[in-house]
Amino acid sequence: MKNTLSPLALGLALTVATAGSNVSAQTIKIKIADSFPLTHYIPEYTVKPLMERFKTKGMGVEFEYYPAEQMGKSKDMLALAQSGVIDIAYVAPAFVTDKMPLSVVAELPLDFTGSCKGTLAYWNLAKPGGLISKKDFEPNGVRLLFTLVLPPYQLVTKKEFTSLKDLEGQKIRTTGSAKELALKKIKTIPIQIPTPDVYEALSRGTIDGMLFPFNSLPPYDLHKISKFSTVGENFGSFVANYLISEKKWASLPAPVQRELTSMGEELVRSACDKVEKDEARDIEIAKKAGIKLVTLGAADKQLLSQAMGSVAKEWAQNLDRRGRAGTEVLNAFEAGLK
Numbered sequence: 483m484k485n486t487l488s489p490l491a492l493g494l495a496l497t498v499a500t501a502g503s504n505v506s507a508q509t510i511k512i513k514i515a516d517s518f519p520l521t522h523y524i525p526e527y528t529v530k531p532l533m534e535r536f537k538t539k540g541m542g543v544e545f546e547y548y549p550a551e552q553m554g555k556s557k558d559m560l561a562l563a564q565s566g567v568i569d570i571a572y573v574a575p576a577f578v579t580d581k582m583p584l585s586v587v588a589e590l591p592l593d594f595t596g597s598c599k600g601t602l603a604y605w606n607l608a609k610p611g612g613l614i615s616k617k618d619f620e621p622n623g624v625r626l627l628f629t630l631v632l633p634p635y636q637l638v639t640k641k642e643f644t645s646l647k648d649l650e651g652q653k654i655r656t657t658g659s660a661k662e663l664a665l666k667k668i669k670t671i672p673i674q675i676p677t678p679d680v681y682e683a684l685s686r687g688t689i690d691g692m693l694f695p696f697n698s699l700p701p702y703d704l705h706k707i708s709k710f711s712t713v714g715e716n717f718g719s720f721v722a723n724y725l726i727s728e729k730k731w732a733s734l735p736a737p738v739q740r741e742l743t744s745m746g747e748e749l750v751r752s753a754c755d756k757v758e759k760d761e762a763r764d765i766e767i768a769k770k771a772g773i774k775l776v777t778l779g780a781a782d783k784q785l786l787s788q789a790m791g792s793v794a795k796e797w798a799q800n801l802d803r804r805g806r807a808g809t810e811v812l813n814a815f816e817a818g819l820k
Contacts, residue, residue, distance in 0.1 A: 514571075532745055553567065563730075576589060584808070586658050590812075592819065604631050604721060613807075625725060633761055634716035637654065637692075638694050639691030639709065651669065660797055699767070709773060713776065
């Protein structure tokens with residue numbers, strides 16, 4: 483992953499590209515920041531259409547977009563939004579599980595494939611007024627604008643494996659408490675590493691592999707250094723949220739609020755649909771790069787199904803013991819998947 487523009491130059495370039503040339507004294511400035519490379523599919527399917535919509539409508543909104551951790555690390559994005567350094571921030575619940583533990587529900591290895599089923603089930607609970615919104619977002623003074631739940635994660639390694647037994651003891655990168663539980667069930671060693679740092683960790687041998695969706699291998703060049711991957715399994719997923727502080731939201735004119743709300747509803751549906759259509763293409767990219775797809779045997783599939791089936795219940799019970807509504811949220815999310 484290489485950046486050819488300095489953070490300042492890149493930030494300014496994107497401001498000009500999305501804001502237009504004439505900025506009046508009444509212009510509303512909104513800073514958006516995330517950790518993704520500029521060409522990553524998540525901002526491509528969400529942030530860029532959002533900025534284009536406002537540019538087309540001429541609503542007097544000027545966006546400054548800072549990708550690739552220019553404004554801070556993934557784990558710091560929530561705090562940066564709360565403090566007003568960023569207006570709209572990418573916040574992954576997996577990186578702030580102490581602040582948003584219930585949002586990890588959509589990362590559990592539950593009964594869904596693709597992206598849209600998980601995205602819509604989570605969105606209906608996490609958008610303003612929903613159960614997760616009341617328990618994870620409101621206490622932090624933020625509101626969800628749009629979200630994307632990725633397709634089920636696969637186990638991708640540099641070392642050859644043909645069975646779950648071969649994976650025992652390997653150091654596998656993951657994020658969030660749900661997928662950490664999943665990895666422990668198959669006797670691997672989970673290591674929490676932010677996504678932008680995975681390439682270096684895998685290259686240096688700090689980790690033997692990672693849980694990753696096929697869609698996200700190319701944006702980080704991980705298909706170039708990985709050798710083996712499961713296919714058709716479900717080791718959990720990942721939630722990518724873009725949120726805004728309630729303080730910033732309250733400062734926006736009603737027409738801008740309405741447009742952001744409308745766009746949120748559109749983006750969660752259009753983005754997940756595009757991600758689902760991309761998955762087959764990205765599997766082919768992985769294969770052409772030399773990654774061997776591993777189909778687990780029947781015995782391993784049954785073992786994995788049993789192990790993953792217990793993860794959700796254990797996750798919910800752990801939260802229940804801490805006075806958090808783990809079981810309530812799990813039941814609501816599973817109902818939304820049906």
